[in-house]
Amino acid sequence: MTLLDIFPSLRTGMPSRLDPAVWPRDTHYDGDGRITLGGVALADIADQYGTATYVLDEEEVRTRCRAYRRAFPEAEIIYAGKALMIKAIAEWVTQEGLSVDVCSAGELAVALAAGVDPARIVMHGNGKSFDELDAAVRAGVGRIVVDSLTEITLLSALATEPQRVLVRLSPGIDVHGHPAVRTGVLDQKFGFPLGSDAANEAVARILRQPNLRLVGFHCHLGSQIHDPDHYGEAVRRMVAEMAHVRQDHGVILTELDLGGGHAVAYRGGDAEMNIAELADIIEDALDAACARHHFPRPVIALEPGRAIVARAGVTLYRVLSIKHIDGGHTYVTVDGGMGDNSRVALYGARYEVVVANRHPTGPQMTATVAGRYCEAGDILAADIRLPADLRPGEVLAVPCTGAYHHSLASAYNSVGRPPIIAVRGGRCRELIRRETTADLMAREVE
Structure with a gap:
């Protein structure tokens, strides 16, 4: 049990650890410790629209x-x-x-x-x-x-x-x-x-x-x-x-x-x-x-x-598994990857990754966030700091993903491209819907 669990009111006074250089200006933690963008909790967007999902301020x-x-x-x-x-x-x-x-x-x-x-x-x-x-x-x-x-x-x-x-x-x-x-x-x-x-x-x-x-x-x-x-x-x-x-x-x-x-x-x-x-x-x-x-x-x-x-965009993923390799890395696998962000593989781009559904305050671990696609090079972020108690089902957010992510996205492994959700003034709306398996199959000619 943490001090925040004992005294929940302290959450409202928690300093933001979100770097203003890479996050949209209207990004902060709410009273429950969740990251909000444009007045909307990112965890709520993940629940409503699924993941992976692009969010645009x-x-x-x-x-x-x-x-x-x-x-x-x-x-x-x-x-x-x-x-x-x-x-x-x-x-x-x-x-x-x-x-x-x-x-x-x-x-x-x-x-x-x-x-x-x-x-x-x-x-x-x-x-x-x-x-x-x-x-x-x-x-x-x-x-x-x-x-x-x-x-x-x-x-x-x-x-x-x-x-x-x-x-x-x-x-x-x-x-x-x-x-x-x-x-x-x-x-x-x-x-x-x-x-x-x-x-x-x-x-x-x-x-x-x-x-x-x-x-x-x-x-x-x-x-x-x-x-x-x-x-x-x-x-x-x-x-x-x-x-x-x-x-x-x-x-x-x-x-x-x-x-x-x-x-x-x-x-x-x-x-x-x-x-x-x-x-x-x-x-x-x-x-x-x-x-x-x-x-x-x-x-x-x-x-x-x-x-x-670029800075207007944040991509949301849900943790699928956490794998500790003896003498090696800790891999956090998420439900997205190079299909929605190919810039890491193409250009060696590097990103920050944070937990969006809570404000972690305890010990951290060094981890590599891996994508779900069948390529060894499908890595979203290497050697980053994440909560040691990270669990499957939690939501991760990657900032500064508004440019060249949707544009370069593919349907590799026949996984549909993510939706784009706009936020402003406490409201969200769908701009681009998720690409479905039916969409992909519609191109097949009998």
Whole structure:
């Protein structure tokens, strides 16, 4: 028996041990020691909707949209839909004044179904098919980011009215980190190397097409970038290239899209992007570059995705078993894993894990949280601290799972993908229902 069992009133005075760097702002322990998000106990959500389940704090998403608009009042903020593209998110971010970028016909369909103004949609992707480009043109999307010479040919055949386009350039900036997220280097699959013959040819071809309007350049440096100086360097290089286009073709490009990739903290102590500092550095670099090249100031666009939705998300799991290996690890197996969070296997991502249905105060153990899928590498978190008296049936919560979890989720082992439950003001509602075995079987052809 603990002191809290003897004096339950002490629970209300318990300090929160939830790191504000990785949890939504409206997260705390209630009087019963349970974690609540948006005024709703996570354990209640687990009971009502089952597990594994994604929980999304609507107010956190909206607050982060507002923070970007405050930091960049003259820039266009474009939500990067690949982080999490569902109708509710598209509605929330556009209500907060953001545009939306999509990179497939499916994401475009979601945005349109959510009522997003097509003029505020940007179409991305390094492998856009004829059908996808056709869908984008027919929908009247505001801009299409050209990623290859082939796309120019296709667009010139599809566009019957002037279509605004951007050319994606690789500025040759290495932000280091995992190879899978370094997209600003010259030798990679996206865009055209800055200053290359291919980039020059892309510009020239677009300018020759009567129904294509080249309005600017686009670049993306990578993901999880916490040093804002990289963006200052990107501004300098991209404005210099815009000046070359003016010199060579007599055309002034008016838009510069710097992409996203702003880092968020997944665990306490992780570095993250300071957007106020980023705004200052971009502003200074833009002033200096435009003055140096006597070039009129372009409209800046930024594409945060992870930075908008990552910290708004929490994933819930129920403990299935606890296994102590003599001379080895303690494995806590849960009812989810790499099917709903593939980032650990793909990128070596690391997460915090806490008990959601009670506030543990006793001894702890070092444990590895393992997934339910039939892969030895299906590990959600290694060597973390959990209560020594953890029991099957308890609910675990993993913070900062709003970005790239639902987007990358699979039906591996024929396990359906989790639902998404939104919370706000003490209420919860289902945004995406759980994928069932019947859903999976419906694709079978007799």
